[in-house]
Amino acid sequence: MNSRHEHIIQLVNERGSVSVSELAQLTGVSEVTIRQDLNALERDNFLKRVHGSAVAPDSDDVNSRMQTRYKIKQGLAEFAASQIGDGEAIFIEGGSTNALLARALASRSDLTIITVSHFIAHLLRDSQCEVVILGGQYQKSSESVVGPLTRYCIQQLNFHKAFIGVDGWHEDTGFTGRNMMRCDVVNAVMARGTWTIALTDSSKFGSVHPYPISIEHTFSQIITDDGLSPDIRNTLIKQKYQLDIVAQLR
Template sequence: MNSRQQIILQLVNDRRRISVSELARASGVSEVTIRQDLNLLEKRSYLKRVHGSAVALESDDVDARMMSNFLLKQKLAQYAASLVNDGETIFIESGSTNALLARYLAERKRITLITVSHYISHLLKETDCEVIVLGGMYQKKSETMVGPLTRMCIQQVHFSKAFIGVDGYHAETGFTGRDMMRADVVNAVLAKGVENIVLTDSSKFGQIQPNPLDPLSQIGRVITDSRLNLDYQHLLKRQSIQVDLVNE
């Protein structure tokens, strides 16, 4: 993916739907070139083309998700890193914001990092950070480990904090995930009773996904952005969850 295609993907993910003509103006190239780029990005399952426009997909590909709200995710990751002390052993799940957190920590702090994400482990290969990658069944699209072996590995390792991603939160359901097997991994982490921290942007609030992440009582803190609706802020606090808001 070249730099122009990365910009196109970021525009599509930020706007959710954008016309070919708008992309051409923003990129400074012809609509013919944009259509060629969109054909390639659609072929690689980064977006969908419809009636002269491009539409964002809910992709499991970490690179694709990274392009959506990148600067905000970077700020969330930097804030989350401030909660980690030198010498700690921490668990970082999968996802784009967690990947940014892992890289930020690996470059600045002396920690041991446990993860199920091969994307994260590859991201840290040039750093001095000690990385433990848990085993299991490899999900190729999300580049993460899942399944009964992963759950067993989680039960056998020790860490003081866990940073997890979510795909939804609603008053009726609590936190939820899109993928059943990745939700199972998160639930195995929550069952350990360590300091569990949800790291997500506010767009996930109000959404309901199929797979519950519980027990809710094991989530102690949420780090999100300042656009979070006040109703959700109050609801989380009533559930004894600390809410840390990061300015955009």
């Protein structure tokens, strides 16, 4: 393994996901070379390749992903918590930043938190808020429930806001996810017509994953950090999203 490979592994583990184009810029080699590097590193299980990006091999492990870009995600979670009014019922879908949001809300006894994530429910086991966890097929890798029963539960509940984790966004595809069944749950939430918020750090923008999110129903709001490129920021504004940029903690 050469020094460039070590640098790539470090970047992917720190960010969770890095695009091929960004890796080429950061390492000073061509995208063709980066793709060859990623093929070799994937064979040795150092990372996983998805369309146009590399992701950490434990990218479905919420506890591990909470540690990557922690300060940025914590800042996003604190801002998101400030958006929640007294007495609201909120849906928190899953993911590392959403887990930090749930932890930030744990002391608010006036709130009801609805979630499909057993990881988040476990974080809230000693919380002051009311916790509702939905039924469904349990996915061990993501510690979330999915499937028809989960969709049915979503249809039977009301909530004021929904916070959604996303895996990628690209101008050509919109928001995408790695897991088909989790994306199905997200689309069921968005079909309710509730105020939906994409809560994600800026490293997810520019990458594409197999499964589309929010084809028929767009997000009401996006909360991300100031690592977002000016081009992507302008595109999102032109697409009429309410875009909230949170300054990174340095």
